[in-house]
Amino acid sequence: MEALRLQPPQGPTLLRPSRSRLASQILTRPHYNPKKSIKRFINATLSKPTAGIPSMSTSSSPPHDNPLRSSMLSSPPYPVKKVSANSLQYPSGYLGAVPERTVNDGDNGSIINAMEYLTNILSSKVYDVAIESPLQLAPKLSERLGVKVWLKREDLQPVFSFKLRGAYNMMAKIPKEQLQRGVICSSAGNHAQGVALAAKRLGCDAVIAMPVTTPEIKWQSVERLGATVVLVGDSYDEAQTYAKKRAKEEERTFIPPFDHPDVIMGQGTVGMEIVRQMQGPLHAIFVPVGGGGLIAGIAAYVKRVNPEVKIIGVEPSDANAMALSLHHGQRVMLDQVGGFADGVAVKEVGEETFRLCKELVDGVVLVSRDAICASIKDMFEEKRSILEPAGALALAGAEAYCKYYGVKGANVVAITSGANMNFDKLRVVTELANVGRQQEALLATVMPEVPGSFKHFCELVGPMNISEFKYRSNSEKDAVVLYRLVLLRF
Numbered sequence: 001m002e003a004l005r006l007q008p009p010q011g012p013t014l015l016r017p018s019r020s021r022l023a024s025q026i027l028t029r030p031h032y033n034p035k036k037s038i039k040r041f042i043n044a045t046l047s048k049p050t051a052g053i054p055s056m057s058t059s060s061s062p063p064h065d066n067p068l069r070s071s072m073l074s075s076p077p078y079p080v081k082k083v084s085a086n087s088l089q090y091p092s093g094y095l096g097a098v099p100e101r102t103v104n105d106g107d108n109g110s111i112i113n114a115m116e117y118l119t120n121i122l123s124s125k126v127y128d129v130a131i132e133s134p135l136q137l138a139p140k141l142s143e144r145l146g147v148k149v150w151l152k153r154e155d156l157q158p159v160f161s162f163k164l165r166g167a168y169n170m171m172a173k174i175p176k177e178q179l180q181r182g183v184i185c186s187s188a189g190n191h192a193q194g195v196a197l198a199a200k201r202l203g204c205d206a207v208i209a210m211p212v213t214t215p216e217i218k219w220q221s222v223e224r225l226g227a228t229v230v231l232v233g234d235s236y237d238e239a240q241t242y243a244k245k246r247a248k249e250e251e252r253t254f255i256p257p258f259d260h261p262d263v264i265m266g267q268g269t270v271g272m273e274i275v276r277q278m279q280g281p282l283h284a285i286f287v288p289v290g291g292g293g294l295i296a297g298i299a300a301y302v303k304r305v306n307p308e309v310k311i312i313g314v315e316p317s318d319a320n321a322m323a324l325s326l327h328h329g330q331r332v333m334l335d336q337v338g339g340f341a342d343g344v345a346v347k348e349v350g351e352e353t354f355r356l357c358k359e360l361v362d363g364v365v366l367v368s369r370d371a372i373c374a375s376i377k378d379m380f381e382e383k384r385s386i387l388e389p390a391g392a393l394a395l396a397g398a399e400a401y402c403k404y405y406g407v408k409g410a411n412v413v414a415i416t417s418g419a420n421m422n423f424d425k426l427r428v429v430t431e432l433a434n435v436g437r438q439q440e441a442l443l444a445t446v447m448p449e450v451p452g453s454f455k456h457f458c459e460l461v462g463p464m465n466i467s468e469f470k471y472r473s474n475s476e477k478d479a480v481v482l483y484r485l486v487l488l489r490f
């Protein structure tokens with residue numbers, strides 16, 4: 001191996017492959033044949049013949065034997081378009097990126113396809129590793145908003161996020177001989193832990209490729225679950241390229257984080273539980289969106305059994321790949337993605353997840369970093385639990401939406417999707433939480449370094465209540481003043 005290889009005594013393997021080695025995109029040897037595995041089940045449960053689910057990159061289905069696959073292949077070349085997150089911004093709480101659906105939607109082959117999702121979700125084996133997470137009322141928030149806010153507590157899962165559902169659902173379907181050759185995935189966080197736990201439960205070997213920037217706390221928890229961690233590359237993309245290459249070399253099965261029917265079906269069990277747990281009419285389910293696996297799975301179930309329930313995606317305004325893709329009617333790639341909510345920092349949503357979202361979701365709400373922090377605080381006040389930013393995203397979206405549309409008296413569900421909070425981030429979160437709740441405003445002013453300008457600044461601020469003040473000399477010409485204003489509510 002020509003790459004630099006360091007092996008800390010009890011730590012993960014550290015690899016920095018050269019750019020040229022990373023250049024080739026490698027697809028794994030497939031194990032998943034959707035026509036076979038899904039049809040076998042469907043044929044036993046449905047009397048009507050069914051269409052196959054479009055095969056993904058890990059599938060061996062030839063393109064010509066599946067009409068949906070053929071239409072996917074004939075779509076414009078990949079990647080379709082590079083766009084900036086700023087090119088689609090709208091007010092917090094507004095339901096944007098509403099997909100345009102044709103009259104025939106739901107009346108073509110894909111509705112049968114949806115039946116396959118439904119029946120596979122119903123028969124999923126995720127409960128070998130996952131719990132049926134509680135659906136809990138958030139009384140304080142409900143009172144403040146005048147709606148009943150229900151929290152679907154996926155942060156209480158054994159690895160503190162929903163991700164083990166999809167990973168296990170896919171891995172449990174891998175034939176035994178293939179599973180013995182092991183699995184591999186790339187992830188900077190929650191998917192890694194899901195795969196590691198699923199591998200432990202199934203007794204197979206797991207390699208997890210993580211970018212070298214992954215915080216120690218994250219790779220350590222993966223190692224503790226018995227997986228082999230390889231720290232490789234400076235970004236998620238590089239880790240993924242390594243993982244796919246090694247999958248091919250060692251005949252391991254690559255477990256994708258979101259873009260695979262079995263992963264989507266596993267995540268869909270969250271929707272199945274909500275429908276079972278919710279008493280009374282439900283207005284909307286708010287779902288955090290990264291690559292789209294969770295929302296696609298939930299929508300695939302809920303829209304078939306309870307179509308009037310709105311399925312609303314929530315994204316940070318600087319990580320809005322799904323909103324932009326729905327807006328353009330095709331998958332687009334972000335030129336840059338905001339990393340604050342790292343669980344959903346995805347440049348490009350999945351092919352299959354986008355197909356399902358385009359058909360089934362009601363739109364996407366965008367929220368700010370401050371609003372996410374405020375929701376982390378709300379959750380702490382409600383349940384004394386600390387969510388990671390991606391885990392609080394749906395709660396922020398639910399609040400913003402209810403305020404924007406003046407929703408009153410309805411039941412809304414927010415998925416609290418994860419609690420793998422990087423401890424160092426807590427400081428920023430507490431700083432921004434009051435800004436997000438609009439109890440404080442954090443402002444910066446550039447002030448000329450001349451006598452009298454500070455006095456002038458004080459006159460301008462007037463009687464406003466300043467709770468924090470920082471003065472930094474910037475150059476001989478000017479200084480930057482950072483200050484926090486307490487906002488009074490009348």
Ligand SMILES: Cc1ncc(COP(=O)(O)O)c(C=O)c1O
Nearest residue numbers: 190290291292293294343417418
């Ligand atoms: C905590 C958390 N919430 C939400 C998501 C988004 O899930 P998806 O990529 O399926 O949209 C992730 C993805 O890893 C996550 O870790």
